[in-house]
Amino acid sequence: MAVALILVLVALGSVIFHLVSPWWWTPIASNWSYIDTTIVITFWITGAVFVAIVLFMAYCVYRFRHQPGRQAHYEPESKRLELWLTVVTGIGVAAMLAPGLLVWRQFITVPEDATDIEIFGQQWQWAFRLPGPDGKLGITDARLISPDNPLGLSRDDPNAQDDVIIEGGELRLPVDRPVKALLRSADVIHNFYVPEMRAKMDLVPGQVTYIWFTPTRTGTFEILCAELCGVGHPQMRGTVVVQDQKDYQAWLEEQMSRSFARLAPAAQ
Amino acid sequence: MVDVPLGHVGPAHTADVEDVELYHPHSWVTKYVFSQDAKVIAIQYSLTALTVGLIALVLSWLMRLQLGFPGVFTFIDANAYYQFITMHGMMMVVYVLTALFLGGFGNYLIPLMVGARDMVFPYVNMLSFWVYLLAVLILVASFFAPGGPTGAGWTLYPPQAILSGTPGGQDWGIILMLVSLMVFIIGFTMGGLNYVVTVLQARARGMTLMRMPLTVWGIFTASFMALLAFPALFVGAVMMLFDRALGTSFFMPAIVEMGQALDRSGGSPLLFQHLFWFFGHPEVYIVALPAFGIVSDLISTHARRNIFGYRMMVWALLAIGALSFIVWAHHMYVSGMNPYFGFFFATTTLIIAIPTAIKVYNWILTLWRGNIHLNVPMLFALAFIVTFLNGGLTGLFLGNVVVDVPLSDTMFVVAHFHMVMGVAPILVIFGAIYHWYPKVTGRMLNDTLGKLHFWVTFLGAYAIFFPMHYLGLMGIPRRYYEMGEMTFVPPSTHTLNAFITIAALVVGAAQLVFVFNLFWSLRHGRASGGNPWRATTLEWQTPETPPPHGNWGKDLPVVYRWAYDYSVPGAAEDYIPQNQPGAHPATGMSHG
Numbered sequence: 065m066a067v068a069l070i071l072v073l074v075a076l077g078s079v080i081f082h083l084v085s086p087w088w089w090t091p092i093a094s095n096w097s098y099i100d101t102t103i104v105i106t107f108w109i110t111g112a113v114f115v116a117i118v119l120f121m122a123y124c125v126y127r128f129r130h131q132p133g134r135q136a137h138y139e140p141e142s143k144r145l146e147l148w149l150t151v152v153t154g155i156g157v158a159a160m161l162a163p164g165l166l167v168w169r170q171f172i173t174v175p176e177d178a179t180d181i182e183i184f185g186q187q188w189q190w191a192f193r194l195p196g197p198d199g200k201l202g203i204t205d206a207r208l209i210s211p212d213n214p215l216g217l218s219r220d221d222p223n224a225q226d227d228v229i230i231e232g233g234e235l236r237l238p239v240d241r242p243v244k245a246l247l248r249s250a251d252v253i254h255n256f257y258v259p260e261m262r263a264k265m266d267l268v269p270g271q272v273t274y275i276w277f278t279p280t281r282t283g284t285f286e287i288l289c290a291e292l293c294g295v296g297h298p299q300m301r302g303t304v305v306v307q308d309q310k311d312y313q314a315w316l317e318e319q320m321s322r323s324f325a326r327l328a329p330a331a332q
Numbered sequence: 333m334v335d336v337p338l339g340h341v342g343p344a345h346t347a348d349v350e351d352v353e354l355y356h357p358h359s360w361v362t363k364y365v366f367s368q369d370a371k372v373i374a375i376q377y378s379l380t381a382l383t384v385g386l387i388a389l390v391l392s393w394l395m396r397l398q399l400g401f402p403g404v405f406t407f408i409d410a411n412a413y414y415q416f417i418t419m420h421g422m423m424m425v426v427y428v429l430t431a432l433f434l435g436g437f438g439n440y441l442i443p444l445m446v447g448a449r450d451m452v453f454p455y456v457n458m459l460s461f462w463v464y465l466l467a468v469l470i471l472v473a474s475f476f477a478p479g480g481p482t483g484a485g486w487t488l489y490p491p492q493a494i495l496s497g498t499p500g501g502q503d504w505g506i507i508l509m510l511v512s513l514m515v516f517i518i519g520f521t522m523g524g525l526n527y528v529v530t531v532l533q534a535r536a537r538g539m540t541l542m543r544m545p546l547t548v549w550g551i552f553t554a555s556f557m558a559l560l561a562f563p564a565l566f567v568g569a570v571m572m573l574f575d576r577a578l579g580t581s582f583f584m585p586a587i588v589e590m591g592q593a594l595d596r597s598g599g600s601p602l603l604f605q606h607l608f609w610f611f612g613h614p615e616v617y618i619v620a621l622p623a624f625g626i627v628s629d630l631i632s633t634h635a636r637r638n639i640f641g642y643r644m645m646v647w648a649l650l651a652i653g654a655l656s657f658i659v660w661a662h663h664m665y666v667s668g669m670n671p672y673f674g675f676f677f678a679t680t681t682l683i684i685a686i687p688t689a690i691k692v693y694n695w696i697l698t699l700w701r702g703n704i705h706l707n708v709p710m711l712f713a714l715a716f717i718v719t720f721l722n723g724g725l726t727g728l729f730l731g732n733v734v735v736d737v738p739l740s741d742t743m744f745v746v747a748h749f750h751m752v753m754g755v756a757p758i759l760v761i762f763g764a765i766y767h768w769y770p771k772v773t774g775r776m777l778n779d780t781l782g783k784l785h786f787w788v789t790f791l792g793a794y795a796i797f798f799p800m801h802y803l804g805l806m807g808i809p810r811r812y813y814e815m816g817e818m819t820f821v822p823p824s825t826h827t828l829n830a831f832i833t834i835a836a837l838v839v840g841a842a843q844l845v846f847v848f849n850l851f852w853s854l855r856h857g858r859a860s861g862g863n864p865w866r867a868t869t870l871e872w873q874t875p876e877t878p879p880p881h882g883n884w885g886k887d888l889p890v891v892y893r894w895a896y897d898y899s900v901p902g903a904a905e906d907y908i909p910q911n912q913p914g915a916h917p918a919t920g921m922s923h924g
Contacts, residue, residue: 067706067711067714070791071714071718074718074791074794078722078798081798081799081802085799085802086822086824087799087802087803087805087806087821087822087824087825087828088802088805088806089738089805089806089807090806090807090820090821096737096738098734099734099735099737099738102732102734102735103729103735103738106728106729106732106735109728110725110726110728110729113721113725114721114722114725117692117696117717117721118718118721120696121696121699121714121717121718124696124699124700124702124704125699125704125706125714128635128699128700128701128702128703128704129704129706130636130703130704130705130706134703135636135703135899135906136635136636136637136701136702136703136898136899136906137637137701137702137899138637138638138898138899138900138901139638139640139701140638140640140641140642140896141640141641141642141643141644142640142641145697146641146644146690146693146694149689149690149693150686150690153685153686153689153690154686157682157683157685157686157728160682160728160732161678161679161682161732164678164732164733164734164735165675165678165679165733165734167734168671168674168675168678168733168734171671171734171737172671172672172674186588187497187589187590188497205586206585206586206587206588206593207586207588207593207597209588209593211591216588247668250587250588250589251491251492251495251497251587251588251589251590252491252492252495252497252587253489253491253492253601255666255741257741257807257809259738259806259807259820260807260820262737262738263737264666264737264738264740264741265666265668266666266667266668267668268601268602268667268668269491269585269586269587269601270585270586270598270599270600270601271585271600271602271668273668285820286818286819286820288807288809288818289809290740290741290742290809291489291741292414292484292485292489292492292811293492293497294492294495294497294498294501295410295411295414295483295497295498295499295813296410296497297811297812297813298410298809298812298813298814298815298816299816301816
C-alpha cells in the first residue's frame with residue numbers, strides 16, 4: 065500500500081515539479097524556436113508515457129500484492145498484445161523523430177544570404193573575425209599564429225587584408241541577419257555555446273566547423289565554452305551583443321578603421 | 333496454445349563423455365586467493381569493484397561539495413575538481429559497473445544457472461581477476477603520482493587530455509589511466525571469453541538456449557558485445573599513449589598551445605571520438621543488459637509469475653545489443669563531424685527505443701495479475717523500472733539530433749546518464765545482492781536495514797538527478813568547476829545545487845548501512861536454507877548452500893523446463909524447479 069502510494073507520488077511529483085518549478089529554459093533569442101517546439105512535443109509524449117507506466121505499476125503493486133490465497137495468472141505471452149504495444153511505441157517514436165529530422169535539415173542548411181563570421185577559440189578565451197568590405201574571410205593556417213598574427217591569417221591572401229579581428233571576447237551581430245559562424249580552434253576542442261540562441265557546436269583544432277543562426281532580438285547574451293578544455297574551462301566566457309542594423313554598422317566601421325591601421329605596416 | 337518452450341523435452345541422454353576433473357584446491361591460498369573456482373573469483377571481483385565504488389562515491393561527494401557550496405571547501409581547487417570527476421566517471425563505468433556485472437555476477441551465476449561445474453577455462457578465469465586487480469592498482473596509483481590523476485574527463489578527449497592545460501596531461505596521470513585501461517581490457521578479455529564459451533558449450537543437458545534464465549542471456553549478450561567493443565578503446569588508448577609518450581600525431585593536428593607551436597601535424601581529434609564512442613555506446617548496454625536480465629528474474633521470482641513474453645525479451649536483448657553498435661555518433665552531434673551523419677544516427681538511436689520499450693512493458697505486464705511479494709529485491713526492481721524509464725525517456729531527447737543541440741554538454745546529459753546507467757543498474761546490483769546473498773553465504777541480509785537502505789537510496793537518488801535535468805535545460809554546462817556569473821539563470825539555481833549536494837551526501841551515507849549489513853549478516857543473518865525465495869532456476873537447486881567447488885556434487889542437473897514455471901495451474905507449489913522432471917502438469921504441452 066505504502067509502496068503504491070509512493071510510486072504515485074513520484075509520478076505526480078515529477079509532473080508538478082516540471083510545471084511549477086522556476087527552472088526553465090531561457091527566453092529564445094534566435095530563429096531556432098522549432099527546436100523548442102520539438103522539445104515541447106518530446107516532453108508531452110515522454111511525460112505521458114512516464115506517468116502512465118508508473119501509475120500502472122502502482123496499480124499493479126496495490127491490486128496484485130501478495131495476500132493469502134492469491135495465485136498469479138499463468139500466461140507466458142500474448143502475441144497480440146505485444147504486437148499492439150510495439151506498433152504504438154513505433155508511432156510515438158516516429159512522432160518525435162519526424163519533426164526532429166525536419167528541423168535538423170534546416171539546422172544544417174545555411175541560407176544563401178548568411179554572412180560568414182569566424183569564431184576562434186584558444187585556452188581560455190574567445191576571438192572573432194568579421195569579413196571586411198569584401199564580405200569574404202581570408203585563408204588561415206594554425207602554423208602562422210604568432211603574437212602579431214593571433215588568428216594565423218595568411219598575409220598573401222587578398223581576402224584577409226580587410227578582415228576585422230575582434231579580441232577580448234565580445235562579438236557583435238546585427239539583429240535579424242543570418243550568420244554562418246565558422247569555428248576554429250588553436251589548441252584543444254572548445255564549444256561555442258549561447259544558451260539563448262540554442263546554438264552549440266565544437267571548435268576542433270585542425271578543421272573548420274560551422275553553425276548558423278539568426279539573432280532575433282537585441283541584447284547581450286553570454287557565450288560559454290561547453291566542451292572541457294582544461295582547468296580554465298569555466299572561465300572561458302564571452303558575450304554576443306545583438307544590435308540593430310544602424311548601431312552595428314557604426315560599430316563595424318570603427319573597428320575596420322582600427323584594423324586597417326594595425327594591418328597597414330605588415331601589408332607593405 | 334502459445335508456442336513457448338515450456339514443456340517436457342524427451343528423456344535426457346546420459347553423458348557420452350566423462351566429466352573433466354576439476355582442479356581442486358590443496359591449500360588455503362589456492363582455495364581463497366589464487367582460486368580457480370568461478371564463485372570465489374566472483375566474490376574477489378565483487379569486493380574489489382565495491383571497494384572501487386566506495387572510492388568513486390567519496391569522489392562524487394567531493395565534487396558535489398564544490399558544486400553545492402562553491403568556495404567553501406578551499407582544498408578542492410579546479411585541478412582537483414577535474415581529477416575527481418574524471419576518476420569518478422571512469423571508475424564507476426568501467427571498474428565498478430562492468431567488473432561487477434560481468435566479473436562478479438557473470439562468474440557467480442553463469443555456471444550455476446546453466447548447470448555447469450565451473451567456467452570452461454578456470455585458470456584463465458583466475459588470471460582475469462588478477463589482471464583486473466592490477467588495472468585497479470595502476471589506476472589508484474595515479475592518485476599518488478606526481479601531478480596526480482588525469483583530469484581530462486572520463487571521455488579523455490585529445491588534444492586536451494595530453495596537453496599541459498589539463499591536470500595530469502603532461503604528468504603521469506594520463507599515462508597511468510591509458511595503461512590501466514589497456515590492462516583492464518586484457519583482463520576482461522580473459523573473463524569475457526570464458527563467459528561466452530561457458531554459455532555456449534557447458535550448459536547442462538536439457539538447458540536449451542531458449543530455456544536459459546534472462547540473467548544468463550543478459551550477461552552473455554553483454555560479454556559478447558564487450559569482446560567486440562573494448563578493442564576500439566584499446567587501440568584508441570595505444571594511439572593516445574603513442575601521441576603522449578612518443579610524439580606521434582594520431583589525434584594531434586597543428587597546434588599552438590599558449591603561444592607555443594607544437595611539433596605535431598595532420599592528426600584528427602575526431603578519430604579518437606569515433607573510437608571512444610564505438611566502445612562507449614555499446615558500453616552503456618554492456619552495463620544495462622545484465623541489469624535487464626537480472627531484473628527480469630527478480631520481478632518474475634518475487635511476483636511469482638512467469639516473465640511475460642520471454643521470447644520477445646530474448647530477441648529484444650539481442651536487437652538492442654546489435655543496434656547499439658550503430659548508434660555511437662549520437663554522442664557527437666555537436667562534435668563537428670559531418671552533420672549529415674545526424675540523420676542516420678538519430679534514426680538508429682530512436683529505433684533502439686522500441687525493443688527497449690518492449691522490455692519495460694513486459695516487466696510491468698509480469699507484475700499484472702501477479703502475486704507480488706514486496707521484499708527488498710522486488711523493491712529495488714520496481715525502483716529500477718522507475719529510474720530506467722525516466723532515464724530512457726530523456727534519452728529520446730538527446731538521441732533526437734536537433735533536440736540534442738541545446739541540451740548536449742549540459743547538466744541535462746549528466747542527469748540523463750546517471751539516471752539510466754548509474755542509478756538504474758546500481759539499483760539492480762543492490763536488488764541482486766539482496767537476492768543472491770543467501771546463496772553465497774547461506775544467510776539472509778537483514779530486512780529492516782535493507783528497506784532503510786532501499787528507500788533512502790531510491791528516493792534520494794531520484795531527488796538528486798530528476799531536478800538536475802532542469803539545470804541543463806536552463807543551459808548550465810557540465811564539467812564546470814564553478815558556475816561563476818551566469819546572468820541567464822535565476823539565483824534560486826544555487827539553492828537547487830545545494831539541495832542536490834545534500835541529497836547526494838545522504839544517499840552516499842546510506843550506502844554505509846548496506847556495507848554494514850553485508851558484514852553483519854554474514855554472522856548474524858537468519859539462516860536461509862538452499863532456496864529461500866522458492867525460485868525455479870538451477871542455482872537455487874544445488875545440493876549444498878553455499879555450493880562447494882564443482883557446484884553439483886556427483887551428478888550434474890538435467891533440465892526439463894524453462895526458467896519461469898511460477899504459479900503453474902494445478903501444480904502443487906507455486907514454482908517448479910527447472911530440474912524437476914515431468915510433463916507440464918496442467919496442460920501437457922508437448923513441444924520443446
